[in-house]
Structure formats: structure tokens, C-alpha cells
Amino acid sequence: MSGESRPAASAVCLPARSVGGFRREGVDEDSFTLAVGASELLESLDPGGDIQGVHLFDAGSGDGSTLLSTALGLSSVPLVVHPDREDALREFLDARAASTDPPSGCLLLFVDALGERDPRGELMRDSAAVAVRLGGPPPRAPLPARGGPASKRTLGGDASALRAALRWLEEGPSRWWVPESHVEASVPPSPARSVDLGGVSEGAYVPRASYLQNLPSRWRFAADRCPACGTLTFPRRGRCRNCSRTEGLATVELPRAGGIVEAVTTVHPGAQPSEFDWSVERRGAYDVALVRLSEGARVTLQVTDCPPGTLHPGESIATVLRRLYPMEGEWRYGRKAVPIALTWAGSGSGLPT
Amino acid sequence: MPTPSDRAAIVGAGHTRFGVLTEGPRELLSRAVAGALGSVDRGMDRGDVEEAYLGSLGFSGWQLGNSATLLAEELGRPGVPVSRVENACASAGYALRAGVHAIESGARDVVLVVGLEKMTDAPSRRRRYWLGVSGDTEWERLAGLTFAGVYALLASCHMQKYGTPREALAEVAVKNHRNALLNPNAQFHKAITREEVARAPRVADPLGLMDCCPVTDGAAALLLVRRSLAARYTDTPVSIVGTGAASDYLALQERASLTSLAATRRAAEEAFRRAPFDRRALSLAELHDCFTIAELLALEDLGLAGPGEAARLTLDGGTALGGAIPINPDGGLKAKGHPIGATGASQAYEVFQQLRGAAGARQVPHAERALSHNVGGSGASATVTLYEAG
Numbered sequence: 096m097s098g099e100s101r102p103a104a105s106a107v108c109l110p111a112r113s114v115g116g117f118r119r120e121g122v123d124e125d126s127f128t129l130a131v132g133a134s135e136l137l138e139s140l141d142p143g144g145d146i147q148g149v150h151l152f153d154a155g156s157g158d159g160s161t162l163l164s165t166a167l168g169l170s171s172v173p174l175v176v177h178p179d180r181e182d183a184l185r186e187f188l189d190a191r192a193a194s195t196d197p198p199s200g201c202l203l204l205f206v207d208a209l210g211e212r213d214p215r216g217e218l219m220r221d222s223a224a225v226a227v228r229l230g231g232p233p234p235r236a237p238l239p240a241r242g243g244p245a246s247k248r249t250l251g252g253d254a255s256a257l258r259a260a261l262r263w264l265e266e267g268p269s270r271w272w273v274p275e276s277h278v279e280a281s282v283p284p285s286p287a288r289s290v291d292l293g294g295v296s297e298g299a300y301v302p303r304a305s306y307l308q309n310l311p312s313r314w315r316f317a318a319d320r321c322p323a324c325g326t327l328t329f330p331r332r333g334r335c336r337n338c339s340r341t342e343g344l345a346t347v348e349l350p351r352a353g354g355i356v357e358a359v360t361t362v363h364p365g366a367q368p369s370e371f372d373w374s375v376e377r378r379g380a381y382d383v384a385l386v387r388l389s390e391g392a393r394v395t396l397q398v399t400d401c402p403p404g405t406l407h408p409g410e411s412i413a414t415v416l417r418r419l420y421p422m423e424g425e426w427r428y429g430r431k432a433v434p435i436a437l438t439w440a441g442s443g444s445g446l447p448t
Numbered sequence: 449m450p451t452p453s454d455r456a457a458i459v460g461a462g463h464t465r466f467g468v469l470t471e472g473p474r475e476l477l478s479r480a481v482a483g484a485l486g487s488v489d490r491g492m493d494r495g496d497v498e499e500a501y502l503g504s505l506g507f508s509g510w511q512l513g514n515s516a517t518l519l520a521e522e523l524g525r526p527g528v529p530v531s532r533v534e535n536a537c538a539s540a541g542y543a544l545r546a547g548v549h550a551i552e553s554g555a556r557d558v559v560l561v562v563g564l565e566k567m568t569d570a571p572s573r574r575r576r577y578w579l580g581v582s583g584d585t586e587w588e589r590l591a592g593l594t595f596a597g598v599y600a601l602l603a604s605c606h607m608q609k610y611g612t613p614r615e616a617l618a619e620v621a622v623k624n625h626r627n628a629l630l631n632p633n634a635q636f637h638k639a640i641t642r643e644e645v646a647r648a649p650r651v652a653d654p655l656g657l658m659d660c661c662p663v664t665d666g667a668a669a670l671l672l673v674r675r676s677l678a679a680r681y682t683d684t685p686v687s688i689v690g691t692g693a694a695s696d697y698l699a700l701q702e703r704a705s706l707t708s709l710a711a712t713r714r715a716a717e718e719a720f721r722r723a724p725f726d727r728r729a730l731s732l733a734e735l736h737d738c739f740t741i742a743e744l745l746a747l748e749d750l751g752l753a754g755p756g757e758a759a760r761l762t763l764d765g766g767t768a769l770g771g772a773i774p775i776n777p778d779g780g781l782k783a784k785g786h787p788i789g790a791t792g793a794s795q796a797y798e799v800f801q802q803l804r805g806a807a808g809a810r811q812v813p814h815a816e817r818a819l820s821h822n823v824g825g826s827g828a829s830a831t832v833t834l835y836e837a838g
Contacts, residue, residue, distance in 0.1 A: 299577065299585040309586065330587060336702070358706060360600035361653040368589050369576045383592045385601050385701060393701040395591040408608050420590055
């Protein structure tokens with residue numbers, strides 16, 4: 096794929112509480128991207144209520160359902176995996192039609208992990224997600240564009256499933272809010288793909304299995320509360336960090352917006368771990384912040400979407416799911432910090448890139 | 449606790465030059481060990497060594513497993529039990545502690561402790577791998593931090609809480625470079641100014657290049673014997689009268705304090721509890737100044753300065769040669785160099801010279817009691833060792 100310019104990733108942000116879409120174009124995306132995108136979408140819709148069901152079309156690696164469950168915290172939500180996209184879309188739409196009197200705030204989610212591979216094993220097509228909110232709280236302010244000039248575009252490209260779903264929504268019963276136009280905020284295209292996703296890691300190594308095991312902590316800031324001593328353990332490690340109890344730990348999710356910066360440093364080119372060489376080559380220096388999420392729980396996060404040196408101790412941040420580092424053939428995703436002044440309505444998730 | 453005669457005492461010590469060296473790991477080991485044996489006043493037969501400990505991170509992966517065996521080979525005594533002790537930058541501090549315990553427990557009478565690192569023969573990408581693997585990998589390194597970044601966060605917190613001025617960090621580097629001018633083994637022989645430190649390329653704010661220790665090759669070796677047997681070897685041994693060690697969470701994000709290293713505080717408490725003297729009796733101290741902020745943290749955590757007062761002590765010259773408590777007369781990690789696994793042994797080498805009055809131009813007058821402090825990573829492990837002449 097070298098030398099081929101990569102299209103812009105884009106977030107489809109609909110100024111409505113009822114529907115939103117997320118789409119990625121590009122050739123180097125994978126199941127992670129899908130799950131990240133779906134998760135971003137849900138956060139941007141601010142789901143206060145339950146997710147009623149998820150229909151997943153996944154022709155990719157087959158990791159989609161696991162990753163999606165983890166990303167969305169869907170342990171008790173039916174997730175239907177369809178090997179055929181038309182079936183997936185039809186069932187999604189049927190389910191949508193059947194939900195005439197839904198509980199407030201429930202969501203239907205359609206995720207399209209097109210994930211077709213070329214002969215070299217590269218993923219060739221888009222991932223897309225459509226969420227339908229059935230009732231729920233009032234809409235948030237429109238999501239401002241960040242990371243580049245905003246532009247209005249209609250949906251296009253290969254995201255035909257997404258397009259079809261949105262078209263259906265537009266044609267649907269009028270009591271559902273129908274967007275008149277789709278505001279699409281685009282981010283500048285990344286340079287042509289040149290990141291070596293690597294064979295054997297030359298750097299510090301986190302095995303894929305460990306990464307997947309820790310996804311709830313990494314993506315959703317899942318922590319364990321000890322029923323005996325009340326101590327919060329983050330990241331989770333299956334036992335209380337204070338009293339070592341393993342039974343009855345209650346999973347809580349730490350706030351993903353509203354953390355306070357305790358310390359921050361700008362890492363200049365040359366001082367980055369080798370896993371971040373690609374990032375420094377493209378964007379230069381970056382900030383890393385130590386963030387207090389709640390009493391007794393901190394997390395170390397790379398800062399994004401603002402020039403280095405923007406963030407200061409004592410200030411608030413929100414978090415976004417982003418690409419963190421390449422390892423052994425795939426991108427690893429996790430949360431990064433964004434100064435809260437730059438986020439949508441002072442909280443929430445911001446745009447995926 | 450051991451009786452004074454059952455304590456360990458250093459009777460010989462060897463040290464290679466520190467810097468960018470042509471020698472490989474085997475030659476560095478060989479020179480350090482030969483230097484230690486050759487330094488024993490009444491001589492020591494290689495066959496006297498009953499057990500040996502090698503402090504080393506892994507010298508760029510050159511011999512990742514079983515590397516202490518090289519030590520037995522260089523000692524010319526394959527058969528002697530050897531083991532590598534690895535606690536990142538505190539590897540040799542812990543190897544020394546293991547040697548002391550072997551003697552204090554009664555298991556051994558004569559022990560060799562060596563610290564070794566060969567760092568400059570690896571390409572920079574590989575080096576950055578080895579330099580950054582001793583912290584928390586998943587949550588800290590892979591959030592984009594090497595150790596410079598982690599210590600920068602600590603510096604950021606210290607400056608916020610105590611108003612620690614940037615010049616105090618710079619002065620640590622200036623003072624240690626000045627001391628290194630007097631140490632022929634040091635990597636740098638170049639005086640620097642606070643302005644030069646401030647103008648140096650930025651690495652991880654607030655730390656610049658001259659706030660950071662260099663990448664270094666080198667080795668140091670120590671011969672430890674039961675104190676009651678020391679007279680066979682020398683009239684001027686240096687007794688190890690207290691050791692302490694402690695650990696902490698790997699990642700800063702899980703620690704209670706961000707302006708202090710709890711592992712250092714706990715290690716110091718243990719060491720002083722065992723020693724027959726307190727902090728005020730120290731003639732000098734070898735502190736782990738991998739970054740300038742680290743020396744300020746250590747001064748406070750060891751109780752040599754009150755909380756937030758290390759900057760003032762440093763800016764007033766209290767830690768310089770001739771000051772109230774000379775710190776790092778050999779130039780410290782900053783200017784002598786920091787071959788990761790060798791540093792703890794190198795610190796003990798300097799104490800051995802100082803407490804025997806053999807430190808030459810950098811000699812602290814009437815030095816009788818000293819402390820060495822060795823930190824692993826950003827404070828996930830630490831040792832404190834207390835020494836007394838005689």
C-alpha cells in the first residue's frame with residue numbers, strides 16, 4: 096500500500112439526538128477501528144439509557160463482536176453478528192421498526208465492519224456504525240470541528256450500508272427526528288501510509304492478549320471497587336490493590352470527561368519511546384499528562400488536538416478514543432486527553448480521527 | 449542484626465573508565481574485577497571468592513539470560529555460584545545488598561559484587577528500548593513516556609508544590625559536572641553553567657538535555673568480606689553498617705505521592721534503623737541523580753533536606769564539595785556517567801575511596817561515614833547503604 100494516499104477518516108455528526116453515524120475510510124483499518132468508532136458514536140450521542148440491541152456485520156477478522164462488546168460495555172446486551180451485510184441491515188431495520196414504544200433513551204446500533212481483505216491481508220474497506228436513539232434526553236450542542244477546517248459533505252464513498260441506514264431513517268415515520276442535512280466534520284488526511292506496523296516488536300512489548308484483557312480499563316476506565324475496604328483499583332487487576340480481595344469486586348467506570356491534570360510534560364523529538372517514532376515524525380512534540388479521574392485513581396494519557404504546552408496542571412480534560420501506537424501488525428487504540436475547553440459542550444468525546 | 453564483627457566490609461574495589469568505550473562486556477568485567485583484586489592491600493587470591501553477584505540490566509540484550517556466568521569466567525573460577533541481580537538502575541545496589549546478606553547470614557565469608565552495563569554499542573532505537581523498559585510498560589511507556597518524561601512529571605509536581613526554581617535543577621548539573629572534573633573515571637570533564645543547562649535542547653519539559661544523565665559503558669567491582677576477617681586483607685576496610693531497600697508501584701499513576709519517592713524514604717528508614725549513627729553524622733552521600741530533579745527528591749526523601757528545601761540547600765552550595773553535606777563528589781550519574789547496572793557498585797567504589805582518604809583531588813576531608821542511594825526506574829525500587837571507615 097505504500098505510496099497510496101490515504102483518504103481522510105471522517106466522523107459523520109448529525110445535529111440530532113436521534114441518530115448519528117460514524118464512518119472510516121481507508122485501507123489500514125481493522126476491527127479495533129470499528130469498535131473505537133462505534134464507541135465514539137455512542138459517546139457522542141450521550142446514551143443515558145440502555146442499548147437495546149446491536150447488529151453487527153463483520154466480514155473482517157472476526158474480532159469485531161468481542162471488541163465491540165468490550166468497547167461498549169455490552170456484556171448483557173444482545174449482539175447479533177451477521178456474516179451477510181444485507182441481512183444485518185434488514186434485521187437492524189426490522190428491529191428499529193418494531194420499537195414503536197421504546198423505553199426512553201434506548202439505542203439500536205448497527206455496525207458495519209466491512210473488513211474485506213485484499214490478497215495481502217490488508218483490510219480494504221470501511222467500517223461504519225449507525226446508532227438510533229429512541230427517545231432520551233435533549234440533544235447536546237452540535238459537535239464543533241476540530242483538527243482542521245470543517246466542511247459539509249453528503250455521505251459517500253464505500254459506506255453504502257451506512258448510507259442505506261441513514262436513508263431509511265430519513266424516510267422513516269415522521270415522529271422520528273429526521274436530519275435535513277448531514278454536517279460532516281473532516282480532519283486533514285493523514286500522510287500516505289508509511290507506518291511500519293511491525294513484525295516482531297523492537298520496543299517494549301504488550302502482548303495482544305494482555306491488551307485485549309485490559310481494554311475495559313483502557314477504553315472505558317473500568318475500575319474495581321472492593322466490597323470489603325472500599326479501595327478503588329485502577330487499572331483493574333482482578334484483586335483489590337489494598338487488601339488483595341478477589342471476590343465481589345464491583346466494576347465501576349471512572350469519568351471519561353472531567354479529569355484534572357496533576358502534572359504534564361512536553362515530550363520533545365528524540366525523547367519519545369521508539370513506539371512513538373511515527374507520531375513524532377508526523378506531528379513533532381507531544382504532551383503527556385498525569386490525570387486524576389477521581390479520588391484514588393489516576394491515569395497517564397497522551398494529550399491530543401492541541402499544540403504542545405497548551406495544557407497546565409489543575410486544568411480539566413476530557414478523553415477521546417484514539418490510535419495509540421502500532422504493535423506487531425496492528426494499531427492499538429486507547430484514550431487520550433483533550434483540554435476541556437476544546438471539547439464539545441464542555442464534556443463528551445469530541446471527534447474520532 | 450549482625451554483630452559488628454559479622455558485618456560485611458569492603459576490602460577492595462575496582463572501576464573502569466566510564467564513557468563511550470571500545471571494550472565489550474567481557475573486557476569491562478575483566479578490568480573491574482582485576483582492579484578490585486589488585487586494590488586489596490595484602491592481596492586476595494581469586495580462589496577466596498565464594499560467591500558473586502552481577503548487577504546488570506541486560507547490556508542491550510547481548511547476553512540476556514545467565515549473564516552472571518560471564519563473571520565466573522572472567523574471575524577464572526567457573527564453578528563459583530553466580531547470579532545476576534536485576535532491578536533496573538538499582539541492579540548493583542541490590543547486588544551489593546545480596547552480597548551483604550550472604551555474609552551477614554553466615555553463609556559466605558568472601559563475596560564479589562560487580563555492576564556492569566554496555567550501552568553505547570546499540571543503535572539508538574534499540575537503546576531507547578532498553579532505556580525505557582524498566583518503568584510501567586502498558587500504562588506509562590505506551591502513553592508516550594520514557595524515563596525523562598516520567599521524571600519530568602515528578603519535576604512538574606515538585607515545582608508546583610514547593611515552587612522549586614528551574615535554577616536549582618540546573619545547579620545540580622553544574623555542581624556534579626564540577627565534581628567530575630576531579631574524577632579521572634568520569635565520562636564528562638567539562639564545566640558547565642546554569643545558563644548552558646537552561647539553553648540545552650529540551651527533552652521533556654521542564655527537563656533539558658543537560659538535566660539528564662548520559663548513556664554510558666562501564667563496570668565497577670567490590671570485594672566484600674566478613675568484618676572479622678578483614679585484617680587478612682587490609683588495615684583500612686570500609687564497613688557496611690546498614691542496608692535498606694524498598695519498592696513501590698511501577699507506574700507513577702498508582703503512587704501515593706508525586707513529590708517524593710516512597711521507596712527511598714522506606715529504604716532510608718530501614719538502613720538508619722540498623723546503623724550506629726544518624727543522618728547528621730554523614731560526611732558525604734552518593735545519590736541517584738539520573739535526572740537533576742532526582743537529586744533534589746533524594747535529598748528530601750533521605751532527610752538531608754526538609755520537604756521542599758533541597759533547592760535552597762543546593763543553590764546555597766550546601767551539597768558542593770566543601771559544603772555542609774557534599775553530594776556526589778565523583779560527579780554522580782549526571783557527569784560521571786550512568787551505566788545502568790553498574791551505578792550502585794560505582795557509588796560504593798567512590799565511598800570506599802572517600803572513607804579511606806584515597807579520593808585524590810575530590811577527597812572530602814575527614815570522611816568517616818557515608819551513604820549511597822540507588823534507585824530503580826522512577827522509584828519502583830531503591831536501596832540505601834550506610835558505610836563507616838574501619
